[in-house]
Amino acid sequence: MQRKKNSKGGNTSNLKSHLRYKHPNLYSEYLKIDGNSTITTSEEAQEYNIDDPVLSNLQSNLASDSQGSQASISKDMQPYNSVEKKGFKHLLSVLCPSFEPPSRKYYSDYKIPQSYEDVKNCIKEKLKGVSYLALTTDCWTSGNGHPFIGLTAHIINEEWEFKSFCLACTSLTIDHNSFNIKNSIKQILHDWDIDESKIAGITTDCGSNILKAVELMSFNHVSCFGHVLNTGVTNAFSLQPVKYCTENAVKVRSVFHYSSKMKRALLNEQTNLDLPPLVPPSSSDTRWWSLLPCLNFLYTQNEALKKILICTKHQQMLPTFNQLKLIERILHIMDPLKQLGEALASETKVTISGLCVNLETDSVQLFDNTEDIHFDKNILLEESSTFFSQINYDTEEDGDTDETLNIELSQALNHVELLITDTIFEKLSKRYFEDFKTKQLIQLASFLDPRYKAYCIALFLSKNVPSESTLNDQNIFEAEIEKYIQIPKADLDSDSLAWWKIYKSEFPNLSLLSRKYLCIQGTSVPCERLFNYGGNVITDKRTSLSAEHAEQLIFLSKNSHMIVDS
Incomplete structure (x- = not known):
């Protein structure tokens, strides 16, 4: 039945757009009966039907262009309104003049949710074909203060390849107690039709609430090596002899960070001394490894720094000769731990098997010469703090001739190394060796x-x-x-x-x-990476993004490798 409907006012653009993208068959019929349609001629309207190859090709191109725009939003974590921006429209008009991009509402209410369901179903099929999978989970608060819980799955497929998927980064607006976390994880597993008996293990941080939640679910549990190591190293950096070095490194960085004049002076001295043109790197209080480049800068650029920081106020920031030797020892201890942490954070290689072997091997090497020595930690800490607080800038020139000073320095360095390794492995041992299971x-x-x-x-x-x-x-x-x-x-x-x-x-x-x-993860870094995607989706300019849309966009961006397959 054909029918024309007249409008008394306004226009029918919204209705035509709705028919065009959601009801293509009705839109084709509309084109045939609309006398004012753009496809009619001045003499006689052309007859089109749904099987017409020209119209079919047009619809196919429109669908392809629409899919490409959707992929840009989900893969590149772009806001919905990017399709309405002048630059984007101009780009499309050049690449595909016949394509008129739909509104952002089309993507937010239809295309992105549809892609979310398609990718989810595709991952579901892959998970159905495996006998076991491992999980990682963590909680996160976005920039706008909204809480989320993330869950990732990891499998070894029939081809013996590691595959990782984001299952959810869903809103968690209730109290983050163990009972609610357990129920949230169970609900996600239920939504994905995952049998809990397939869960080989779950990797989390060491928060008491999440540890209790895992205990309530009776899953095999592995504490995240990254979190445990971070706690141990942070405690080691709090030891007074080490603090002398780390605090000075941060202060020196601040001097150059806020003064372009000091930066120019540093570059000139580096050129004169034939030193690499390094700049003072930034550091983060929550990322222990970010302090290592600062310490390395202080150690390698010491000659240039001594010529620049000549005033009394700045000279106090310079490390003494003994402290320089301590920095060298700290870097020697920390660099292997940093490399081990990076290796165990991989999502494409087996990581859990490296925990036991590397930790036991490193602990034997580090304590090989001291395992039979019963030391008082407080006494060593007090003696070392006193030794490395002494001002001895000139020892570098005549220290090599003073055998007594060299012996004292060597002994003090060994004591600090013992304190550092004992502090770190105390945390590692608690999580991996004391728990029998x-x-x-x-x-x-x-x-x-x-x-x-x-x-x-x-x-x-x-x-x-x-x-x-x-x-x-x-x-x-x-x-x-x-x-x-x-x-x-x-x-x-x-x-x-x-x-x-x-x-x-x-x-x-x-x-x-x-x-x-072997599919069990050695760290919960996969969840941390998931939250990095979340931070790129919920930016300062998108704080009003709804939780539902945020969940879909984070899911699609993390599983972007599945969008083409969907």
């Missing part, structure tokens, strides 16, 4: 990693390895373990998953266990 979990993961199995053979006999075999034949499983032990371990720089892809047919039971436990 956690220690057993990461030792099992290390045994299943062909790179580290040699370190854990003595700890894991066949009776300690849980069997997932459907053959009900323990003898076969034990024989498989014995064969696995006899095979030479893989190189430390090799890919564990690539190794299992080759040998999975020889070890069917162990390979199943490996896919279960």
Whole structure:
């Protein structure tokens, strides 16, 4: 039935846009019967139908252009109104003159929610095909003060590849107690149709509320190595001898940060002394590793700094000779820990297996010469603080000839190193070695990693390895373990998953266990990365963005690699 509807006032642009994008069949019919349509000629209206190749091609191009604009919003974390900005419209008019971009409401109310559901369904299908998955979770407060809880999933697929997905970054406007966090996680798992028996483990920070929530859910738990290490190193940086160095490094940075004149003077001295033209780096109180470049700047640029900071007020910021040696020792201790933290934060490689081996190896190396020495921490701290507070700028010139001073300095450096390592490993030991269940979990993961199995053979006999075999034949499983032990371990720089892809047919039971436990994350950094996306979505200019739209945009931006597949 054909029908014309006259309007008494205004225009029908909104109605036409609605028909054009949401009801293409009706829009085609409208084009045929509208005498004033842009596709009619002055003589006779052309007849179009839905099967017309020209119209079909036009609709296809419009859909493709619309999809491209939607991808720009979701992948690049652009605001909805970017499609209405003059520059964007001009760009589209040049690239595709026939395309008229829809309004932002079309994207916010239709296109983005549709893409969200498509990507979610696509990820659901991938998760249905795995036997086990691991989770990471954390809580976050956006720039506008809105609380969220994030949850990520990690799997090892049939091709022995690591895959990570964002399940949710959803609003959490209730109290962040353990009961509510537990219910929020369970609700997300329910929405995704994830059987809790498939959860191999969950990695979180060490907040008491989230630890209790995990305990209530009875999941295998691993404390985030990054958070534990950050706590330990922060405590180590609070030791008075170390504070002398870190506080001076921050003060020196401030001098150059607020004065362009001092920056020019520094550059001139660096040129004269043939030093690398480094600038004082910034640091963050919540990121311990950001202090390392500051300390390195103080150490490597000391000659230039002494020529610039010559006034009494600034000279007090310069490190003494002893403090310079202490900075060198601090960097020597911290650099390997920083590299270990970065390695364990990967989402594409096995990380949990490195926890036990690296920590036990490092602790043995660090305490090898002191494990039988019973020391009083307070006495060492007091003596070291006194030693490194002494002013000795001139020792650099004649210190090498004074054997007594060198012995005292060496002893003081060793004492501070002992205090630092003891402070750090006290936190690490509490989270990974004192809890029997956690220690057993990461030792099992290390045994299943062909790179580290040699370190854990003595700890894991066949009776300690849980069997997932459907053959009900323990003898076969034990024989498989014995064969696995006899095979030479893989190189430390090799890919564990690539190794299992080759040998999975020889070890069917162990390979199943490996896919279960090696997908567990060593850190909750995947959730931290998720919140970085959230910070790019909820910016200072988008503080009024609704929680629902924010959840969809964060989800799509983190899972942007799935948008094309959807």
